[in-house]
Amino acid sequence: MPDAIEVRGLVKRYDAVTAVDGIDFSVAAGSVFAFLGPNGAGKTTTVEVLEGLRKRTEGDVRVLGLDPWENGAELHRRVGVIPQDFRFFEKITPREGIEYYRALFGTQVDPTDLLTQVDLLDKQHARFDQLSGGQKQKLGLALSLTNEPEICFLDEPTTGLDPTARRAIWDVIRSLKRQGRTVFLTTHYLEEAELLSDRVAIIHHGRIVASGTADEIIRAHGRPARLEFAAPPALVDALSRSLGVAARAADGRVEVDLPDPHAAARVLAAAEASGVPWTSFVTAHDTLEDVFVRIVGAMDDGALKAEAGA
Amino acid sequence: MKPRRIGADIVVVARGYYRNPAALFFSLIFPLILISLFGLIFSTSGSGAVTLQVLDEDGHSPLAVQFLSALNNTTIVKVQLVDPGSVAPGEFAAWLGQQGDPVGLLIPADFSSNVSANRSVDLTVFANPQDASAAGEALFAVSGVANAFNLYHAHGTELIQVPPSKGVGSEIYTYIDYLIPGLIGFSILTSPMFSMVDVTSSYRKEGLFRQLSLTPLTRGEWLTSRVLWYVVLTFAAAAIMLGIGIEGFGAHVSIGPGMLPFLLAGPFFFVSLGMLAGSVAPTPESAAVIGNIITFPMMFLSGTFFPVSDFPPGLQTFAHVLPLYYVIDGMNQVMLFHNTTRAVTDLLVVVVAGVVVFLLAIRLFRWRDD
Numbered sequence: 067m068p069d070a071i072e073v074r075g076l077v078k079r080y081d082a083v084t085a086v087d088g089i090d091f092s093v094a095a096g097s098v099f100a101f102l103g104p105n106g107a108g109k110t111t112t113v114e115v116l117e118g119l120r121k122r123t124e125g126d127v128r129v130l131g132l133d134p135w136e137n138g139a140e141l142h143r144r145v146g147v148i149p150q151d152f153r154f155f156e157k158i159t160p161r162e163g164i165e166y167y168r169a170l171f172g173t174q175v176d177p178t179d180l181l182t183q184v185d186l187l188d189k190q191h192a193r194f195d196q197l198s199g200g201q202k203q204k205l206g207l208a209l210s211l212t213n214e215p216e217i218c219f220l221d222e223p224t225t226g227l228d229p230t231a232r233r234a235i236w237d238v239i240r241s242l243k244r245q246g247r248t249v250f251l252t253t254h255y256l257e258e259a260e261l262l263s264d265r266v267a268i269i270h271h272g273r274i275v276a277s278g279t280a281d282e283i284i285r286a287h288g289r290p291a292r293l294e295f296a297a298p299p300a301l302v303d304a305l306s307r308s309l310g311v312a313a314r315a316a317d318g319r320v321e322v323d324l325p326d327p328h329a330a331a332r333v334l335a336a337a338e339a340s341g342v343p344w345t346s347f348v349t350a351h352d353t354l355e356d357v358f359v360r361i362v363g364a365m366d367d368g369a370l371k372a373e374a375g376a
Numbered sequence: 377m378k379p380r381r382i383g384a385d386i387v388v389v390a391r392g393y394y395r396n397p398a399a400l401f402f403s404l405i406f407p408l409i410l411i412s413l414f415g416l417i418f419s420t421s422g423s424g425a426v427t428l429q430v431l432d433e434d435g436h437s438p439l440a441v442q443f444l445s446a447l448n449n450t451t452i453v454k455v456q457l458v459d460p461g462s463v464a465p466g467e468f469a470a471w472l473g474q475q476g477d478p479v480g481l482l483i484p485a486d487f488s489s490n491v492s493a494n495r496s497v498d499l500t501v502f503a504n505p506q507d508a509s510a511a512g513e514a515l516f517a518v519s520g521v522a523n524a525f526n527l528y529h530a531h532g533t534e535l536i537q538v539p540p541s542k543g544v545g546s547e548i549y550t551y552i553d554y555l556i557p558g559l560i561g562f563s564i565l566t567s568p569m570f571s572m573v574d575v576t577s578s579y580r581k582e583g584l585f586r587q588l589s590l591t592p593l594t595r596g597e598w599l600t601s602r603v604l605w606y607v608v609l610t611f612a613a614a615a616i617m618l619g620i621g622i623e624g625f626g627a628h629v630s631i632g633p634g635m636l637p638f639l640l641a642g643p644f645f646f647v648s649l650g651m652l653a654g655s656v657a658p659t660p661e662s663a664a665v666i667g668n669i670i671t672f673p674m675m676f677l678s679g680t681f682f683p684v685s686d687f688p689p690g691l692q693t694f695a696h697v698l699p700l701y702y703v704i705d706g707m708n709q710v711m712l713f714h715n716t717t718r719a720v721t722d723l724l725v726v727v728v729a730g731v732v733v734f735l736l737a738i739r740l741f742r743w744r745d746d
Contacts, residue, residue, distance in 0.1 A: 117590070119586055119589065119590075138589075139592065142589075142590050142591065142592065143592060147590050149583060149586060149587065151583065152587075153582045153583055153584055153587065154584070154587065155388060155392055155584070156392070157391060157392045157395040157396060158388055158391060158392065162387075162388070162391065165384075166384050166385075166387070166388050167591060169380055169381065169383070169384030170381050170384060170385075170591040170592055170593050171591060171592060172380065172592075193395070
């Protein structure tokens with residue numbers, strides 16, 4: 067598969083502020099790419115550069131082989147975009163909006179099909195200012211599909227939506243992938259990225275701090291899998307002595323690292339043999355969210371210490 | 377420029393408009409109220425003695441002097457003699473037009489000789505067309521005195537005739553006649569300016585322009601669609617004002633194809649200007665201020681409610697740099713004076729200014745940021 071998006075050494079500065087500080091990544095055609103980062107990390111700036119809405123300061127960017135800033139008009143016929151905080155004409159209904167976009171792009175999509183796809187058919191005659199946040203976002207999604215785009219850029223499409231509305235948007239994203247479209251998704255919901263994306267990049271302070279599949283990132287940056295007992299701290303000593311594994315006590319729980327999944331049986335047997343009373347146990351492993359918090363937290367701590375030291 | 381895209385955009389604009397009562401009010405109901413209000417106020421005004429500028433070409437013949445003192449005694453008019461040397465022959469109407477108080481009476485050179493020889497003679501009253509009541513009073517006084525002279529000197533024969541008053545131009549106009557082109561100009565100015573400034577700045581703030589920049593719609597197409605929409609609104613407003621002015625207040629204006637270029641070029645200029653003002657302003661609030669700074673002086677000083685020729689000279693000069701002046705003056709020339717040459721000049725000014733502002737607006741206006 068050729069790359070739908072290629073970014074090399076992208077830098078974007080606003081006056082004195084460097085929002086994006088030399089990032090590289092590529093997105094394979096037909097894949098879902100999640101671009102993660104805390105607020106102000108440079109996510110939206112990067113997306114807007116890719117969409118041709120902002121001029122980059124340095125670096126090379128190709129989207130579908132085009133320079134987004136120089137060939138914006140051509141690019142916009144081939145990509146679909148929902149900007150963050152999607153807004154539309156207040157007095158216009160979803161159906162009218164799609165008809166408008168259809169005329170602008172000169173495409174023949176059926177508004178009913180599109181509205182069905184995003185689950186908005188029941189609100190097709192409601193004016194935009196009467197739609198809920200989720201319904202507005204769905205309209206944004208429908209509009210971004212009017213030109214049958216090869217790449218869909220979704221900038222925080224589910225921010226502020228209730229769980230039902232969020233799942234409806236997820237379904238649409240999955241169907242986009244099934245249709246063979248490339249999806250570039252920014253979000254700060256880590257579970258969303260983990261559920262939907264093929265590859266993930268985490269940006270922080272304008273730099274990419276981790277990238278790969280969600281599993282790769284968790285393996286590289288996360289802690290090993292664990293067994294967590296609800297037990298008194300005495301269990302820590304018993305297990306360390308008998309098994310030689312790392313164990314810690316915290317908040318009435320005892321955590322035991324599992325070097326491999328099969329170690330779980332040995333740990334359980336040792337706990338049972340120790341005579342220390344424990345009531346329950348769970349297996350725990352880091353999610354993308356845990357890893358994200360660790361990476362971002364560690365960087366910010368480091369930055370704080372560096373500042374304090376200076 | 378693709379007509380399909382412009383058409384689709386106009387449909388969206390039109391829907392937004394008829395679903396927004398406030399916008400409709402300003403564009404259509406407001407002109408209706410204005411013409412009714414001004415029509416009612418100015419069709420019933422007038423008070424005090426009217427100053428009558430008299431050009432006595434008869435060289436103060438005893439008859440003329442007698443006539444003028446009788447006229448002065450009516451107390452309806454106050455006679456003020458004009459130095460014949462300051463008025464070129466046949467240019468009295470034009471000369472009056474330049475005065476602040478242009479109600480005039482022309483006593484022809486053959487006045488006393490004709491009356492003595494029992495030949496009929498015309499006394500012409502010139503009136504400021506905007507001031508129907510002053511014209512009426514002057515005409516009434518002159519006719520009254522003329523009747524008395526006819527009775528005394530000609531034993532009832534109407535030797536001295538006073539035909540209907542002549543306008544400072546060449547015909548009789550009432551205030552309402554002047555008001556119609558002025559108010560059409562008013563709505564050509566206000567309807568696009570108030571909403572384009574707002575739309576341009578708030579669409580930018582809300583990201584709607586960025587949204588549109590992701591479609592094939594170009595800035596030129598977007599602006600063209602607005603121009604066309606405001607042309608439609610201008611036609612509607614003009615129809616309302618012509619209808620009420622003619623039916624309700626008996627206005628005499630010629631409606632013809634000559635109006636069309638102004639009804640097109642006017643909105644073209646002001647829609648572009650509104651977009652320009654809205655796009656150079658950093659926030660919707662400052663856009664509103666800039667819009668008002670542009671709109672208000674033009675609203676009152678371009679001949680909308682009062683003829684520019686009534687202004688003090690300094691203000692007249694200022695009026696001549698206001699684009700709306702040329703729109704209104706042009707429509708006056710077309711609808712009242714039938715002065716095609718001047719109308720064409722006015723139109724050229726508006727079109728050239730419109731093209732400049734249109735191009736500037738498209739150039740300075742950005743869909744997307746750096």
